[in-house]
Amino acid sequence: MDLSPFERYRPLIDDWSAFAEALARPLPQVVWANTLNIDPPGLAERLARDGIEASPLPWHPGAFRLPAGARPGKTLAYVSGRYHVQEEVSLIPIALLDPRPGESLLDLCAAPGNKTVQAAVQMEDRGTVIANEKNRHRIGVLRRNLARLGVTSAAILHADAANLPATVGVYDRVLADVPCSCEGTTRKNPEVLHRLLRTRPGARSGGQLAILRKAIERVRPGGRVVYSTCSYAPEENEAVVAALLHGAEPGSLRLLPARIEGLQSSPGLNRWRGKRFGEQLEKAMRVWPHHNDTGGFFVAVIEKSADATDKRPGQPPREVAEVVEEVDPEPYLAVLQERFGIPRSLFEGHLVFRKKNGRKTAGRLGIVRRDLRLPRRPEPLAVGIPFFHAGMKYPRPTSAAAVAFGHHARRNLLDLDDRRVMDFVFGREIRIDEALIDGPGYVLGRHRGDVIGLGVCRHRDGALVARGMVPKAWASQIDDVGP
Numbered sequence: 001m002d003l004s005p006f007e008r009y010r011p012l013i014d015d016w017s018a019f020a021e022a023l024a025r026p027l028p029q030v031v032w033a034n035t036l037n038i039d040p041p042g043l044a045e046r047l048a049r050d051g052i053e054a055s056p057l058p059w060h061p062g063a064f065r066l067p068a069g070a071r072p073g074k075t076l077a078y079v080s081g082r083y084h085v086q087e088e089v090s091l092i093p094i095a096l097l098d099p100r101p102g103e104s105l106l107d108l109c110a111a112p113g114n115k116t117v118q119a120a121v122q123m124e125d126r127g128t129v130i131a132n133e134k135n136r137h138r139i140g141v142l143r144r145n146l147a148r149l150g151v152t153s154a155a156i157l158h159a160d161a162a163n164l165p166a167t168v169g170v171y172d173r174v175l176a177d178v179p180c181s182c183e184g185t186t187r188k189n190p191e192v193l194h195r196l197l198r199t200r201p202g203a204r205s206g207g208q209l210a211i212l213r214k215a216i217e218r219v220r221p222g223g224r225v226v227y228s229t230c231s232y233a234p235e236e237n238e239a240v241v242a243a244l245l246h247g248a249e250p251g252s253l254r255l256l257p258a259r260i261e262g263l264q265s266s267p268g269l270n271r272w273r274g275k276r277f278g279e280q281l282e283k284a285m286r287v288w289p290h291h292n293d294t295g296g297f298f299v300a301v302i303e304k305s306a307d308a309t310d311k312r313p314g315q316p317p318r319e320v321a322e323v324v325e326e327v328d329p330e331p332y333l334a335v336l337q338e339r340f341g342i343p344r345s346l347f348e349g350h351l352v353f354r355k356k357n358g359r360k361t362a363g364r365l366g367i368v369r370r371d372l373r374l375p376r377r378p379e380p381l382a383v384g385i386p387f388f389h390a391g392m393k394y395p396r397p398t399s400a401a402a403v404a405f406g407h408h409a410r411r412n413l414l415d416l417d418d419r420r421v422m423d424f425v426f427g428r429e430i431r432i433d434e435a436l437i438d439g440p441g442y443v444l445g446r447h448r449g450d451v452i453g454l455g456v457c458r459h460r461d462g463a464l465v466a467r468g469m470v471p472k473a474w475a476s477q478i479d480d481v482g483p
């Protein structure tokens, strides 16, 4: 393996051969329990039953390390939103940002949404999560992650983070997980190393400072910002934070120690190749791949002083009910209650709304937490998750709603064994026992305790048959039902 792009870091690395060996090994996978619908012991049990050997991460509750070669993003339990797959080092920024239920969080560079969903789940889906992303093509996967995990407290913005107007508001916590050269990701994406062989290190640092400055501008006095990259380059890391501190009013910002018990890390650099960053930068965190058998990462935690003056105070946010077209939820809650036994009380904090499709009003409904607060501007691209298809004789829950709320169902659950489950997933008809279902209508397909999607039952040739309605995009992800 040609490690010449990393030669410049040799003086920073305590054990070069251990570093080189780590880069040559495949990266262990990490998953965390979606505690909106399963507790960590429940996930551990499920993974064990599916033949996946999972060991708890010592430093992050609810997360598990899997052996290299596991394919956790390809299982039915993944599609059903029981867990999320995320690189171990990528868990660090939210662990240090530490958002609490009911708070507000702005994620400036959000796609594909790993940290957005991690934060929203940690916040118990209560409060406000605003996920901004500049690249339109990356927003689809962000939306799918929010829907798959059943996150109803988030909205998506499509804007350049560096140029967000003050109307976006102020937040308790802001994440600046900025685009970078991705040097630390070569174990996961070997092609990154080939690109690095052709480019100049730290070449992207200009835009990163502008995004970090915006993060500081949009956090409330007393609030916290996390700046992170998956790069080793001091130009993208300490130099950016040092430039921020240098340009800030004295006493308005301070670095908090970025350390995590159970995770080995190195302090940030106070100087590099003749440039001085200052002693404060030692409070930042560097994670080298060979220390914890991970990728590489950099994180700095910055607190804005409670006395800092807001030069560009935001405007008060809007209530979600001012922005979306609220509809009477009763017909839809009745379907969930009467057909599936999903209690209405589950939706007390939610609002059901009609989704706009261009200028036409579509028959699709969304669901969102009523206490989500939205920016004055820019207008959100999406809020909440898809809930129902309403423009039809029998309103139909969306697949996202089926997996998000289906684990509260008590009736009309179709338990599928390993043989029949793929027929359901691919929409092939299955004969079912009349005694198990209350006649024709919608059913929820369940496999090993996980609701995997909606289906419909009808009579055909004197028998009851069911057909799954799992979206093709979901079905095509699955290649494993476990042994």
Ligand SMILES: C[S@@+](CC[C@H](N)C(=O)[O-])C[C@H]1O[C@@H](n2cnc3c(N)ncnc32)[C@H](O)[C@@H]1O
Residues within 6 Å of the ligand: 090, 108, 109, 110, 111, 112, 113, 114, 115, 116, 132, 133, 134, 135, 138, 159, 160, 161, 162, 177, 178, 179, 180, 207, 211
């Ligand atoms: C490191 S990735 C973010 C990863 C994400 N936080 C996660 O955990 O899944 C950086 C993201 O920033 C986006 N981006 C780049 N420049 C941006 C800008 N000026 N404003 C907002 N997003 C930007 C990129 O398209 C990319 O999706």
